[in-house]
Amino acid sequence: MLVYQAENPRALRGISKAQLPVIWKSNRKAWVTLAVFEDWFNNYFVGSMERYCTSKDIPFKVLLILDNAPEHPADVDDFHPNVKVVYLPPNTTALIQPIDQGVIATFKAYYPRRVIGNALQATEKNKDLTLKDFWKKYNILDAVQNIADSWDEVKQTSMNGVWKKLCPQFVTDVTEVQESVTSVIQNVVAMSRTMNLEEEDVTELLASHGEELSAEDLIQLEKQIIKEEEDMPTPEPKRFTRQGLARGFALVEEGLSKFEAEDPNMERYSSVARGVMDSLRCYKEILEEKKMVSFQTNLQQYFKTAERPATDPVPVPSASAAPLDLPAPVSPAPSAASFQ
Structure with missing residues (x-):
């Protein structure tokens, strides 16, 4: 940092x-202030250590040794249950x-x-x-x-x-x-x-x-x-989009199809293709999460639209109005919200 x-x-x-x-x-x-240290601990250190322990197939138990600098909070030992802090x-x-x-x-x-x-x-x-x-x-x-x-x-x-x-x-x-x-x-x-x-x-x-x-x-x-020009606008941080991820996978699949078309050794191609897709699994999970979020958002929007009351209320005839020739009543159709 x-x-x-x-x-x-x-x-x-x-x-x-x-x-x-x-x-x-x-x-x-x-x-390094208290705020800077806490941000580093929560947003960088913990995640990095967890990934390291997972990659080494060892329990996520970490010992963090700190000196008594003012930027190290006294209660840092309570920040995460898997991180033991010793001063x-x-x-x-x-x-x-x-x-x-x-x-x-x-x-x-x-x-x-x-x-x-x-x-x-x-x-x-x-x-x-x-x-x-x-x-x-x-x-x-x-x-x-x-x-x-x-x-x-x-x-x-x-x-x-x-x-x-x-x-x-x-x-x-x-x-x-x-x-x-x-x-x-x-x-x-x-x-x-x-x-x-x-x-x-x-x-x-x-x-x-x-x-x-x-x-x-x-x-x-x-x-x-x-x-220094501190009024410079900060560039927009990078972020994943569903369209961008889908486009990336489409390009990968297009590239693999080129190799498949020219490689006479199918066993070699299959091994390479599996390795590539395994390496991209983390991105695939992000894409699936974004698809699920998009689906849930569209579903909620659909139900909100189906349950929305009519803009103009149906007029009720007054007692002095001429009698209306109304059709026989029928059973009401179930609303969208009633479906399971």
Whole structure:
């Protein structure tokens, strides 16, 4: 999850937040607040953990370890019956918190390596482009993509190594994590020399990632917020429609029929077709749900129309009116609502 100062920065014009490779949240100070945390927990964390447990065929029982930050509500343990929350003791975050045992350091080394790599590639492609020019064009969308790519680079061994303080029996190799951070930093310094950057500046940059923002940094961020165009309309979020899903399945079936017509091996085609349709089962279920909702809506509308009283009431003759020659009474027809 990424928390930014502006909800609709200029660089994201015309881009749906749902299409970003991060969970996008915003507030003026770019902080994780109580509301942001609760939204993440209920709308992202729980569902993700349930899907993971299902894919591994294990019970949906999760232990969530949190520090005592203000944005972590005291009653979070009551949010979901399958999630047990445990808080770290005060003033021990940097010592035993799993994410502090190499993962943050690795990620923060990967990110500047990607940024400097982007700059090196851009300046080599365009000899007139200076590093300063590149940095002026670097925006939050570039940062989001580099953040996502850097996180994807974090290895499983690094994720395993985070438990070395709390659950050392689960850790396989800690030295690999430490060597990984060292090699990445050396790689960043080597690329920096190619761009005539001072090695001291690069190492200072890497070391500063764990520091709190200074007053000058906060002032600069405030100026940046003012420049952002927060009045940009948010793009319409993507959603499934019955017509769109049906069209998608029609195209899939058309494609499969092409393969069936040209494949001499029917056993191979049948295996492929089954695999494709099995993979699309989740979309098929969504389509069936939408069909059922549409059917129920049409049925309710039909009954409402059938039960609606006539607009103009039938006139009742007065006592002084001439007698009417009325036909013999007949049994009334059952109304639509009487049918089972």
